[in-house]
Amino acid sequence: MSHDAHHAPVASKLELAPERSDLGLYRPDRTRGLLDWLTTVDHKKIGVLYGAFAMLYFLIGGLEALAIRTQLARPDQTFVTARMYNQLFTMHGTTMIFLGVMPLSAAFFNFLVPLQIGARDVAFPRLNAFSLWAFVFGAFVLNASWLFEFGHLAGWFDGFAWHQALTYTDFAPANGWFSYAPLSGTFGQANAALQAPRFTGVGTDFWIIGIQILGVASLAASFNFICTIINMRAKGMTMMRLPVFTWMTLVTSFLIILAFPAITVALIELMFDRQFGANFFNPSAGGQPVLWQHLFWIFGHPEVYILVLPAMGIVSEILPTFSGKALFGYPIIVFSGAVIGFLGFAVWSHHMFTTGLGPVPTAAFALLTMAIAVPTGVKIFNWLGTIWGGRIRFTPPMVLALGFIWMFMCGGFSGVMHSAAPADSQQQDSYFVIAHFHYVLLGGVLLGLMAGLYFWFPKIFGRMPNATVAYVASGLVILGFNLAFGPMHYLGLAGQPRRTHTYHAGNGWEDWNFVATVGAFILGIGVFMAFANLVYTAFKGPKCSSDPWDGRTLEWSLPSPVPEYNFAQSPVVSARDAFTEHKHGTKRIAYEADGGEAGVHMPSQSWMPMLAAGGFLFIGFGMPMMAMGIPHAGWIVVSGVAVLFAGIWFWALEGPGGYMLKTPAVSPTPAGTPAASTSAH
Amino acid sequence: MSDAVIDQKTIAIETERYHHFITLALWLAAITGVEIVLIFLPLPAAVLLAVLALLSAVKFFAVILWFMHLIYDARLLFWLFFAGLALAFATFTAVLMLFETGRIDTKWFA
Amino acid sequence: MSQDAAHHAPTSTGIDHKKLIMWLFLASDCMFFGTLISTHLLYRKLYPTGFTDAEGHQQFVQKLFNIELTSFSTFILLMSSFLMALAVSAMHKGQLKSFRRNVVGVIFFGLIFLGCQVYEFTHFYHQGLTIQNSVLGSTFYVLTGTHGTHVAIGILWLVMLYFYSFTGKLGGHVGALDVEVAGLYWHFVDIVWIIIFTAVYLVEYLGPSGIWGNGLPVLAK
Secondary structure, three states, X not given: OOOXXXXXXXXXXXXXXXXXXXXXXXXXHHOOOHHXXXXXXXXXXXXXXXXXXXXXXXXXXXXXXXXXXXXXXXXXXXXXXXXXXXXXXXXHHHHHHHHHHHHHHHHHHHHHHHHHHOOOOOOOHHHHHHXXXXXXXXXXXXXXXXXXXXXXXXXXXXXXXXXXXXXXXXXXXXXXXXXXXXXXXXXXXXOOOOOOOEOOXXXXXXXXXXXXXHHHHHHHHHHHHHHHHHHOOOEXXXXXXXXXXXXXXXXXXXXXXXXXXXHHHHHHHHHHHHHHXXXXXXXXXXXXXXXXXXXXXXHHHHHHHHHHHHHHHHHHHHHHHHHOOOOOOHXXXXXXXXXXXXXXXXXXXXXXXXXXXOHHHHHHHHHHXXXXXXXXXXXXXXHHHHHOOOOOOOOHHHHHHHHHHHHHHHHHHHHHHHHOHHHHHHHOOEHHHHHHHHHHHHHHHHHHHHHHHHHHHXXXXXXXOOHHHHHHHHHHHHHHHHHHHHHHHHHHHOOOEOOOOXXXXXXXXXXXXXXXXXXXXXXXXXXXXXXXXXXXXXXXXXXXXXXXXXXXXXXXXXXOOOOOOOOOOOEEOOOOOHHHHHHHOOOOOEEOOOOHHHOEEEOOOOOHHHHHHXXXXXXXXXXXXXXXXXXXXXXXXXXXXXXXXXHHHHHHHHOOOOEEEOOOOOOOOOOOOOHHHHOOO | OOHHHOOHHHHHHHHHHHHHHHHHHHHHHHHHHHHHHHOOOOOXXXXXXXXXXXHHHXXXXXXXXXXXXXXXXXXXXXXXXXHXXXXXXXXXXXXXXXOOHHHOXXXXXX | OOOOOOOOOOOOOOOOHHXXXXXXXXXXXXXXXXXXXXXXXXXXXXXXXXXXXXXXXXXXXXXXXXXXXXXXXXXXXXXXXXXXXHHHHHHHOOOHHHHHHHHHHHHHHHHHHHHHHHHHHHHHHHHOOOOOOOXXXXXXXXXXXXXXXXXXXXXXXXXXXXXXXXXXXXXXXXXXXXXXXXXXXXXXXXXXXXXXXXXXXXXXXXXXXXXXXXXXXXXXX
């Protein structure tokens, strides 16, 4: 391409001459500070931003959980109203899944995948930035519903005609994270203004458009990662030499691109019901609310694996590192991950046993659900095989990873219990289900992600988190978690229903509910300590070497923090666990003769991804405002679509740009010394 | 970036494809014509449905293989697309079968 | 749109990034249209007759549909796909003028298709089918409307490529790839219509009383 021909390679992007894009605007390549972060297309910075937002929303979702547990600590409490309780559990679930776990996994995808496969960036750097900002704006729209709710409670809207015309005034979503129709939908006949009566307020409209925007973000990111992993592997990095985390990213990305369209369409249909008087799920006109359940769980069950597979990938990296052994049964682990992903599409109806599917479908879905236990069990035994006979180092990430195996197994056991349809019909909508999926999502996924944070933080920031605080925090998390969710197994079997804002004394639920609340607060303190430790480390922590854990994969061969071009020269690998082989084995990492004074190609930064994603902000506020009946709110939506299209158009027309960056040469190093640590940044 | 770099081999390949495309376009038009005639024939619905499904599958795969170059491109692309297609087909066939007409309130048949 | 890095670097599989991501998008879009089409078919299966118009009269789908018009627009869309294939071929041969001729044809045919759809929607609306008065109206308009939106986005994309070709920047391998990727999208919209044409329109005419079995003689139009 001609765009970089007139640029001599530079040592730092700050030395670049100002350059105009094909649109005639200056490219923000030379920015630093805030502007640099806003326009960045660097996968590492995008990963850090994903991680920062995810941790923020983890804390918000955690506060919502603590409010729920405070309300349930004693019988007949009035800490929050029933309506606020519904909003809290809805937003707690939605926040944790879509704004906590998924973006934190995306943070790891972004930061690690190019490093682990020996690439300098993702396949589409600007699309990656678009995914980030779409996520940020979608998350903002969803949580802005709280602002409207508080405005309503404070009486700010009382004087407005549109507010007085509202039948329901819940502004924050109160429909549950699954948003079952007909509760989330409409009933009766639409009026002349195309609006049918609804069961819930505009909170549901905030939820619909928020999830829709977050879906776009996840889809765009997943296309990008599949492309990157399939197409941008370093020489010698065959598929069966990919680190397991990268493999699980690939499987997860496929799950996202194949599962999200179902919820996208379901949300469009629900939106048409609510905003334009359509009848997809309107029972008064023959709509089938149970269709919503099907469409939701066709997405929702793969979503469970979208949440858990990245954590499994992280654990599969940590256990071999701290056991000093190669991962036991690498091909089996990879294959079982793919099988879990595939089977995940064939079991959605096990969430719907109690809807009355009929005996044959119920039996089929029960058997398929039980079948998933096989590849999952295979993974657990492979992890055990990995640490068996290993020289185990109980570092904070290792402690958390071992906690993952233990807790996730408990969640798996109760999961197998659900797969038996008769048992499930007893457990449905009880606290037993809450106990089950929190063991999977918190004991499994959160511990796995925290392990990943403590494992890779030294690589991301070049600083080592405080180990003592980390051990204490890990202990508090595991203790508090078991105190909070262990008793819920009992509460569920004793009949306590979920999604109910209070309970009367005398059911035998008082003591264990109190214990669960105490556990929840211990858990909250633990998570807060763990995160505070990390935030402190990012800015003030002690510096550490580039390979503090004796890592096994390519990212540990790079300096910490990783320079913007990642690899000064492109690696050529000849083994799985390439860096371990390089250090301790015979198969060394070779380097191609690129980079150096001739420089490596860097993509230009751009405002356009953020501008395009900014259109979602207008759409996200416009749609619920239309539902509120605010005059002319439809034009906000129209202008949002215009901004989105303009952003994409400018993005296409500005041209990809790019500049050449000089890199230090990688000198041949003796085995045992990290090759690139000599080329300090 | 000029057009002069296009080599003779590419031109020969594309010219050959050009003829394939014309033939295929004629076939697609013919099949569509046959489909429209078919629905007016007094044959059992099941037979017609099978034939129509087959014909639309033929058209579908003809377009993805030739117009969309899958037959010329890397095989990986075919399997990636086929994965989505097969999954969609299997999933939604199951959804359609999971709903039984006998369980629906008959007042909505009106 | 955004193949920023590694234009020169050969990819691991030899497949261009843009082509790969477009095929991934299309695989994903199969699930998207699969959901929409199956929603429509599901409600056809459950409520085979049709809908009740504003006057309370029972209306039958076969009487509503105009198979001649739909066959015409199907033919138009197939031919637009043919012209798109020629446009891509022309770009590979570096024949910019031929590309422009063909792409104008695609845009023109696409607009005819959309025109037919506007006419069809208006016609159905006057027959009494609205998005509010039945599940049939909801599923039919949202399914075909979403397909029409895909067509409209494709037209917008091709119009931009058409004007872009006059800047002199559309050419060579990258230009041919950009056109080919747009072409993949256009062909996909076409194959979705191939399915819709059979699954939504043609099956209503099968057998003595339609495939969904509503008891109405089909040919008594």
